[in-house]
Amino acid sequence: MLELFPFRKTIPFMSWGKATTAISLITFLFSVWALWDRGLNLGVDFTGGTVIEVSYDQAADLAAIRSTLEKTGLPEVAVLNFGTSRDVLIRLPVKGSDNAAQTSNIVMAALTAANPGVELKKVDFVGPQVGKELYDSGALALLVVAFGIMAYLAVRFEWRFAVAGMLANMHDIVIILGVFAFFQWEFTLTVLAGVLAVLGYSVNESVVIFDRIRENIRKMRGSTIPHIIDDAITTTMSRTIITHGSTQIMVLSMLFFGGEALHNFALALTIGIMFGIYSSVLVASPLLLMFGIKREHFIKPVEKKEEAVV
Amino acid sequence: MNRFPLWKYVLIGFTLVVSFLYTLPNFFGEVPAVQLLPLRAAEKVDTALLGQVESALKTANVAYSGMEMTGNSIKVRLASTDLQIKAKDVLQTSLGERYSVALNLVSASPSWLTSIHALPMYLGLDLRGGVHFLLEVDMKAALEKSAIRYQNDFRTELRSDKIRYGRISREGKVVTVHFSTRDQRDAGINKLGNVFSELAFVPEDQADGFTLAARLKPEAEIRVQEFALQQNITTLRNRVNELGVTEPVIQQQGASRIVVQLAGVQDTAKAKDILGRTATLEIRMVDEQADPLAVSQGQAPFGAEIVVSREGGNIAVKKDVVLTGDSITDASPGFDNSSGQAAVHINLDGKGARIFKDVTRENVGKRMAILLIEKGRAESITSPVIREEIGGGRVQITGMDSTQEAADVALLLRAGALAAPMQIIEERTVGPSMGAENIDKGFHSNIWGFFAVVTFITIYYRMFGLFSSIALAANGFFLIALLSMLQATLTLPGMAAIALTLGMAIDANVLINERIREELRNGATPQAAISAGYERAWGTILDANITTLIAGISLFWLGSGPVRGFAVVLCLGILTSMFSAVTVSRAMANLTYGRQARLTKVSI
DSSP states (O other), X not given: OOOSOOOOSOOOGGGGHXXXXXXXXXXXXXHHHHHHHTOOEEOHHHHOEEEEEEEESSOOOHHHHHHHHXXXXXXXXXXXXXXXXXXXXXXXXXXXXXXXXXXXXXXHHHHHHHOTTEEEEEEEEEOHHHHHHHHHHHHHHHHHHHHHHHHHHHHHSOHHHHHHHHHHHHHHHHHHHHHHHHHTOEEOHHHHHHHHXXXXXHHHHHHHHHHHHHHHHHHOTTSXXXXXXXXXXXXXXXXHHHHHHHXXXXXXXXXXXXXXXXXXXXXXXXXXXXXXXXXXXXXXXXXXXXXXXXXGGTSOHHHHHHHHHO | OOXXXXXXXXXXXXXXXXXXXXXXXXXXXXXXXXXXXXXXXTOOOOHHHHHHHHHHHHHXXXXXXXXXXXXXXXXXXXXSHHHHHHHHHHHHHHHTTTEEEEEEEEEOSOHHHHHTTOOOOEEOHHHHOEEEEEEEEOHHHHHHHHHHHHHXXXXXXXXXTTOOOOOEEEETTEEEEEESSHHHHHHHHHHHHHHOTTEEEEEEEETTEEEEEEEEOXXXXXXXXXXXXXXXXXXXXXXXXXXXXXXXXXXXXXTTEEEEEXXXXXXXXXXXXXXXXXXXXXXXXXXXTSOHHHHHTTOOOTTEEEEEETTSSEEEEEEEEEEEGGGEEEEEEEEOTTTXXXXXXXXXXXXXXXXXXXXXXXXXXXXXXEEEEETTEEEEEEOOBOXXXXXXXXXXXXXXXXXXXXXXXXXXXXXXXXXXXEEEEEEEEEOHXXXXXXXXXXXXXXXHHHHHHHHHHHHHHHHHHHHHHHHHHHHHHHHHHHHHHHTOEEOHXXXXXXXXHHHHHHXXXXXXXXXXXXXXHTTOOHHHHHHHHHHHHHHHHHHHHHHHHHHHHHHHHHOOHHHXXXXXXXXXXXXXXXXXXXXXXXXXXXXXXXXXXXXXXXXX
């Protein structure tokens, strides 16, 4: 039997409470600071504007492209390389004028006139009002997912589990957003989808541990609650690492082969998976302890009566 | 304890065979094709046309690999994209007048697959290349336009009953009629209130007279807006048909928006131009009394306005509209018989023809301007002198610079007028090469990730790892088959979701396998361990997947475009993975170990 984690003894995770709370708090505060100070580098999906990707048949001359585009009179054109030296990304803010949708036509006409070897790969134009709506519905989706999962956990387990699980996972989300803000990686709709998927996915982790805690509470009558939690984490440890390892393999595959379009999505998932493991083990469970989980929450009074009869 | 009844094996086998069948078309890929669609909906595609296409291609020496009639179109399969373009040119010249010829891709899978509706997955625009537009209809303008119509109608109605009125003014969507006496106004309320029940009338006594303000009732306002949206959708559909795009998507989104998706459009600038144009045609009389000097300086006389003329300079036209583009039933480019100039021939409907006849009879010797109004700017295309009464509803407009322009104007007129102007508020264009690149990227992410996971799991769990891997592969088939059957749109984020669900699906098997190991460690017999492993893990698997499902459903509900594509695949992937991880792997474990009564060792 090949075992990467042959833990036979229960690891005293709960006794590390102070240290892990400190680590969580520091990373959390760091993320909040990054979000506050730098803010998310929101993509065109949310801010509105035009992003054009073009590719040339040979290495692109950015300076020439810039001067070509300046002549069109379009304001604040940003031109940069993207992926290879032949691929160019052109970014334009939203203009006040009505025919913002024509921007990409103007740009392409100017570029083709200057160098016929240019090929249009992608245009994203988002009007300011659409951008705002996407932003709002994104924020709403985040809330709906958070409360939906919490409600489910509350019904399936107990409110303490629900709150602990949710806090642990919101902590992950804040950290993902914080890292994106710190490095100023572009935050797009696809990244948002990744973040929300992480929210659903890393709650999995808490659910698996909670499930075990509930089972242990019924089984291990003589043990203290911290020991029960430690045992639950230790016995599920191997599964935790292997499951997340498998998902991470897939995500790495996307990071390496998925190209620019999936790059930031894969990054968000990677951070989410890493912190998902950490927070389920070392944030959610101590929180559970802190909320004062008791045996009575799971052993129904009916069972006591039966015992009395016996 | 580890035996399935026969029906379970049969069921699992059946689902595997079915999903394999429906996955198959995706492996055959697509071949280039040319599609022929009639320009007018009334025209039918028949075998005679099939013969024409055949002979046209034969004489031009273009070899094709198949030809079929589907619905009201003909698709010709070709071996390469070079031949495809050649065939398009050939058909365009020989049949282009009555049919639109478009490049297309058709499934290359054998016909027996197509006959059981096994089709390849429906690829989103980011994977096949194309344009996506979100257009917002200007509802304020739609309401103002209807108010202008009421302005004219009021005049007609009041005149027909000989009710005297002052002037009829309009501010935004409120039309105000001015009367000099209270009695006249009461008669006006009576008359107009009867005829226009959809309007709310408010009388008011002013210092200098009596007014009657009319505006649409709220429910009528909603009707006008709905009508405007529907009319614009119809117009867009006509225009898109003229562009020769296959399988266009034109849908309402929300109360005032329209989504247009055109796959495989090469010339996106042209598509945007045609869609974004809000051309309407108006025929008005030229104000002959206007002072030419004032007109050239842009000063409009009362009741008229100044527009730019294509014939040079400014021209003053009366504000009263004789006819609008709504009366046009057909428009085609051509040439003027006498001068040989490029011209557009217009056919008017019955009512339009009558009005046109009356107006031309009453105004012989005067000039009439034909205005093209784009984005709120009116431009006079031509302003000919009326030589004689024009009956029969056939009108010819000259004054175009070139035949190309005549063709463009005819296209716009034929495609109909928009009920209200529209604006593109979102555009997503993906070039054709980018689409193919994205497919490659998504495919490679999936395949390499899959092999890495399968290798790892098989080494780690041996036999049960192999079961898990087969279950994972089955999950992949289920998911792709389901996506193909539902014809849900697959996007690049959707491909990412396939990879993600494959990575997450293994979780269920890991949970089961770890449980089995644990039971073995605690001294259970192998058979009991397998059984307990599957049963105990089920509750956890369900809980863990439901949380992800909640995230997926919320994303589908609130997301748009690419996010939605991601959410659909995520949700479907969770459902298929629960089935495959538990049932398919259990079936294999049962088949392998279930019959051995004295099983002493399992490979896990």
